[in-house]
Amino acid sequence: MSVVILDFGSQYTRLIARRVRELRAYSVILPGTASLERVLAERPQAVILSGGPNSVFDPSSPRPAEGLLEQGLPVLGICYGMQYLAMAHGGRVERAGRREYGKAVLTRHEGPLFEGLEGELQMWMSHSDAVTALPEGWRVIAETEENPVAAVAAPDGRTFGVQFHPEVVHSPKGMAVLENFLELAGVRRDWTPEHTLEALIADIRAKVGKDRVLLAVSGGVDSSTLALLLSRAIGSQLTAVFVDHGLLRLNERHEVEQALRPLGDENLRVVDASEQFLRALKGVADPEEKRKIVGREFIRVFEAEARKLSQEGCRWLAQGTLYPDVIESAGGEGAANIKSHHNVGGLPPDLNFELLEPFRYLFKDEVRELALLLGLPEPIRMRHPFPGPGLSIRILGEVTPEKLDVLRRADDIFISALRDWNLYDSVSQALAVLTPLQSVGVIGDERSYGYVLGLRAVSTADFMTADWARLPLDFLDEVARKITRQVPEVGRVVYDITSKPPATIEWE
Numbered sequence: 001m002s003v004v005i006l007d008f009g010s011q012y013t014r015l016i017a018r019r020v021r022e023l024r025a026y027s028v029i030l031p032g033t034a035s036l037e038r039v040l041a042e043r044p045q046a047v048i049l050s051g052g053p054n055s056v057f058d059p060s061s062p063r064p065a066e067g068l069l070e071q072g073l074p075v076l077g078i079c080y081g082m083q084y085l086a087m088a089h090g091g092r093v094e095r096a097g098r099r100e101y102g103k104a105v106l107t108r109h110e111g112p113l114f115e116g117l118e119g120e121l122q123m124w125m126s127h128s129d130a131v132t133a134l135p136e137g138w139r140v141i142a143e144t145e146e147n148p149v150a151a152v153a154a155p156d157g158r159t160f161g162v163q164f165h166p167e168v169v170h171s172p173k174g175m176a177v178l179e180n181f182l183e184l185a186g187v188r189r190d191w192t193p194e195h196t197l198e199a200l201i202a203d204i205r206a207k208v209g210k211d212r213v214l215l216a217v218s219g220g221v222d223s224s225t226l227a228l229l230l231s232r233a234i235g236s237q238l239t240a241v242f243v244d245h246g247l248l249r250l251n252e253r254h255e256v257e258q259a260l261r262p263l264g265d266e267n268l269r270v271v272d273a274s275e276q277f278l279r280a281l282k283g284v285a286d287p288e289e290k291r292k293i294v295g296r297e298f299i300r301v302f303e304a305e306a307r308k309l310s311q312e313g314c315r316w317l318a319q320g321t322l323y324p325d326v327i328e329s330a331g332g333e334g335a336a337n338i339k340s341h342h343n344v345g346g347l348p349p350d351l352n353f354e355l356l357e358p359f360r361y362l363f364k365d366e367v368r369e370l371a372l373l374l375g376l377p378e379p380i381r382m383r384h385p386f387p388g389p390g391l392s393i394r395i396l397g398e399v400t401p402e403k404l405d406v407l408r409r410a411d412d413i414f415i416s417a418l419r420d421w422n423l424y425d426s427v428s429q430a431l432a433v434l435t436p437l438q439s440v441g442v443i444g445d446e447r448s449y450g451y452v453l454g455l456r457a458v459s460t461a462d463f464m465t466a467d468w469a470r471l472p473l474d475f476l477d478e479v480a481r482k483i484t485r486q487v488p489e490v491g492r493v494v495y496d497i498t499s500k501p502p503a504t505i506e507w508e
């Protein structure tokens with residue numbers, strides 16, 4: 001029993017799946033054009049048609065299988081999906097005079113899809129086409145100032161379309177709309193994180209069989225959770241490798257080694273590859289180039305470790321890759337390349353491993369939920385993320401041992417102060433960035449000329465969008481004083497007040 005989500009190429013398809021999971025229903029994503037047999041094989045209780053970049057009136061645009069709409073299944077069309085429903089039932093869709101993009105307000109809404117929702121509702125829109133004539137017997141059930149057809153209902157009482165995107169966080173009551181749809185459709189709502197865990201374990205066992213798996217583990221929440229999951233799924237077939245690439249934070253190697261100790265000495269390799277990475281990064285200033293070098297060198301280390309395990313190497317490389325890594329690296333889903341995450345877009349072309357990435361379609365907070373079930377210690381579970389390329393992407397421009405040393409000391413002051421002030425858990429991620437800029441100052445009547453250091457702290461649920469954290473001014477004041485006092489190479493400290501978008505969390 002499932003909710004089948006047909007994907008027509010929307011950026012948000014995985015978010016729809018995620019919301020459905022949050023509503024405790026099981027879902028499967030299939031290509032928009034999947035055959036009727038393929039869809040019915042999932043025993044759907046309801047179907048959701050995603051948005052997409054095409055226009056439904058374009059004859060070559062993707063369509064659901066013939067006969068799908070005649071199965072009597074409850075259907076919710078989102079954006080492109082709604083436009084398709086309207087057209088397929090005899091209505092009309094045209095290029096609208098005006099594009100609706102960003103926040104919109106439903107000034108009127110009615111009926112069971114909006115059950116329990118009062119007053120004006122903010123919803124996120126992103127479309128250029130519009131439904132200009134309804135199929136016979138259909139009703140408009142919501143409108144915005146710009147758009148007289150923001151949601152529609154078919155006479156069967158089970159088919160609905162929404163022009164807006166209920167799945168994004170900028171549609172605060174979007175979840176309620178999705179929940180109303182699942183309720184109307186009578187979808188079973190008993191899919192829990194425990195089920196997700198069981199499904200992941202079964203899937204890993206089926207894929208891996210008796211093969212050996214090399215796990216890239218960083219001490220971060222994703223790979224540590226994966227370590228627990230894999231030991232549960234395949235036990236002694238697992239070897240974990242933690243790489244010290246010389247781009248870690250102060251004392252990090254020691255702390256991670258301690259934290260990973262429960263994996264057992266025979267299952268854990270700690271590799272010091274700092275010389276190798278720093279050599280490869282020497283003279284390189286371009287962020288994308290740095291990311292690709294780090295991605296490549298990681299793989300070279302894993303290959304060497306695999307050869308130590310057995311002559312023919314090792315078939316599987318497990319990584320704690322999450323969906324935001326995939327979408328930002330444009331992991332083949334038609335999205336733009338924002339930055340090449342070392343573990344996705346930064347992988348070398350001659351990769352000889354097969355990737356085992358059970359969390360590839362999950363978001364950070366979902367992994368944390370699994371971590372809780374698996375008993376991951378709280379400090380690791382709630383640790384801020386730290387990117388695989390480490391400090392190399394927090395030193396703007398070329399990475400040198402001297403700059404690493406400066407950044408390590410400054411970063412440690414910032415993060416320790418967050419802990420001392422009990423603010424660490426109030427932000428989702430915090431970091432220091434060493435810029436290549438130097439600025440003039442005065443100390444003890446003498447001229448100084450030191451680096452500009454950036455501090456950044458953000459709050460976010462899924463790391464896809466983020467807001468800068470309103471840390472107390474007294475706190476920032478103390479941190480700036482401490483850093484300029486204890487790290488004399490830094491002459492100036494600035495605080496980053498840019499959200500994501502338009503910025504990203506890391507500076508490179």
Ligand SMILES: Nc1ncnc2c1ncn2[C@@H]1O[C@H](COP(=O)(O)OP(=O)(O)OP(=O)(O)O)[C@@H](O)[C@H]1O
Pocket residue numbers: 215216217218219220221222223224241242243244245318319320321322325343383384385386387388389
């Ligand atoms: N130093 C490292 N040694 C070995 N593998 C690493 C290292 N750094 C990153 N990786 C691999 O790259 C993956 C992606 O890194 P990423 O930082 O996104 O995840 P994480 O470190 O597991 O969790 P977090 O996001 O909380 O830091 C990791 O899950 C891990 O598989």
Ligand SMILES: O=c1[nH]c(=O)c2[nH+]cn([C@@H]3O[C@H](COP(=O)(O)O)[C@@H](O)[C@H]3O)c2[nH]1
Pocket residue numbers: 291324328339340341342343385386387388389429463500503504505506507
């Ligand atoms: O393992 C990683 N390898 C990478 O190459 C990488 N780049 C960014 N990040 C982390 O991803 C989240 C979103 O970051 P951005 O807003 O900077 O894209 C933030 O948590 C970043 O720290 C990475 N993690």
Ligand SMILES: NC(=O)CC[C@H](N)C(=O)O
Pocket residue numbers: 010050051052053054055056078079080081126127128129130
């Ligand atoms: N986000 C969407 O699904 C957009 C649908 C269609 N391409 C439009 O522009 O209206």
Ligand SMILES: [Mg+2]
Pocket residue numbers: 218220385386387388
């Ligand atoms: Mg990490």
